[in-house]
Amino acid sequence: MRAAIFVGQDQPLSIEDVEAMPPGPSDVVVTVGASGVCHSDLSVIHGYVPLPPPTILGHEGTGVIEEVGPEVVGLKKGDRVIASFTPACGTCFWCLQDQSNLCEQSFAYGMIPRAKRGDGSISSTFTGLGTFSDVMTVNQASVVKVESDLPDEQLALIGCGVTTGVGAALNTARITPGSSVAVIGCGGVGQAVIQGARIAGAGRIIAVDPVELKRKTAEQQGATDLVDPGQGDSVSQVQALTGGRGVDYAFEVIGLPETVVQAYGMARRGGTAVVVGMPRMDSQVTLPGFQLFYDEKKLLGCVYGSAQVKRDFQRLIGLIETGRLDVGSMVSARIGLDDVNDAFRAMEAGEVIRSVIV
Ligand SMILES: [Zn+2]
Ligand SMILES: [Zn+2]
Structure with a gap:
């Protein structure tokens, strides 16, 4: 698989072939359909959020499930999913208070080794996702199954920017x-x-x-x-x-x-x-x-728009499908994985609302 990897502060992401680690029993393997390039990834590159390299970046994405582990419940091959950058485990204290955006697994999943690089080093993934890749292996709590015919580039944005922003208005405030x-x-x-x-x-x-x-x-x-x-x-x-x-x-x-x-x-x-x-x-x-x-x-x-992803992702899809939420116009540029470093430059230059890797 190919992935864009954070290798050190203020260095360009390294786009390279890596070997995926075997999925665990609660993991799903997702073919990534689209991934938004969000400012929080840039904050990692600049060291504003200290994260040990190497780490596959990207936390706003969508795709289709290719494989499920034996302990996965309620998801199957072929399901369309949106990645959630905080997992919703469903059983921790916060998930049980309807505050899955504060789920206690948030940090743990980001530490899991997910890919072996050519030099033998092992990479984890930002927020347990790593959507800057063509395939990602994630815990089942990090994806939400959705039903929609919307294009990938729009569903991807629900994974962070749309949910955070609309949720801030509707849920938090x-x-x-x-x-x-x-x-x-x-x-x-x-x-x-x-x-x-x-x-x-x-x-x-x-x-x-x-x-x-x-x-x-x-x-x-x-x-x-x-x-x-x-x-x-x-x-x-x-x-x-x-x-x-x-x-x-x-x-x-x-x-x-x-x-x-x-x-x-x-x-x-x-x-x-x-x-x-x-x-x-x-x-x-x-x-x-x-x-x-x-x-x-x-x-x-306000983290993640105070959203309960298992409830709100499909609600947001409904708002988009009925024309009340315009996500299409937020997509300024469609790019390949190789262009991700230029997408960060365009972001810092204020040239785009959102670049999406498709
Ligand atoms: Zn984001
Ligand atoms: Zn939880």
């Missing part, structure tokens, strides 16, 4: 009809937050991004107002659009402490700020103490 929303950072996940806000019936959706392509795409996806941080303080611009109060819900979809503070500043008194972006592991966020008390704002963390 629970946006109410008519409310006001600001979204800081309009890449793939930010666009999905905007669409989630639109689906929830938000009255005003303010997209905040310095890149014109992203603001224009945001407008197509439901944003009613566009803010360019290059034109002055974005918190003041958002307040000016909301009678000086700020918005009911502000989403940070970049993962930087300064934009988390901005999202908190954009939320109105009694409003809600949601941290959707993934900050560096060593980062700290400093907030004004008196306001934290007096303004009674809520600050919410």
Whole structure:
């Protein structure tokens, strides 16, 4: 099999032939149909999330099951599946609280050896997936069977960006009809937050991004107002659009402490700020103490859109199939596995919403 492997901080991924390790009794082998190139993979390359190399990257993908282990339940060869970057084991404390996005197996699966390289070294996979490959072996808890005729490139995006963004709006924030929303950072996940806000019936959706392509795409996806941080303080611009109060819900979809503070500043008194972006592991966020008390704002963390993947993947498919969620327009580029390093360059240059390996 071929795979794109993280071999060291700030080095290009190595695209090479590797030998798959034999699947375990609870594993499934999946032929990967499509894989999105997400910013979190880039965070690994830059060392923001410390991960020991070698590791096959990619955590947003879809495919078809080729083989199941003897202890696999409810999945069979030929099933169409979307990979889930946190497993949903179904039996741990969190899964039993309907919080499978916090499943306790999340780290364990990422440590499993999955491929042998030409030099004899053994590679694991990012989040237990490794979708930057043509075939992946994963625990059965890391895939969700879905029924759909949608193209692979759209189903792949449900695996991370769409679920994270739409879930942040519908599950984490629970946006109410008519409310006001600001979204800081309009890449793939930010666009999905905007669409989630639109689906929830938000009255005003303010997209905040310095890149014109992203603001224009945001407008197509439901944003009613566009803010360019290059034109002055974005918190003041958002307040000016909301009678000086700020918005009911502000989403940070970049993962930087300064934009988390901005999202908190954009939320109105009694409003809600949601941290959707993934900050560096060593980062700290400093907030004004008196306001934290007096303004009674809520600050919410949000991992994987607070999604219950076994429930939400098929729900999202329903929204796409009925035309209420537009995932097709989020796909900016279709590329081969060999082009993945260039896809990261395009991402950093702000040239794309999402590149998808097909
Ligand atoms: Zn992702
Ligand atoms: Zn679990």
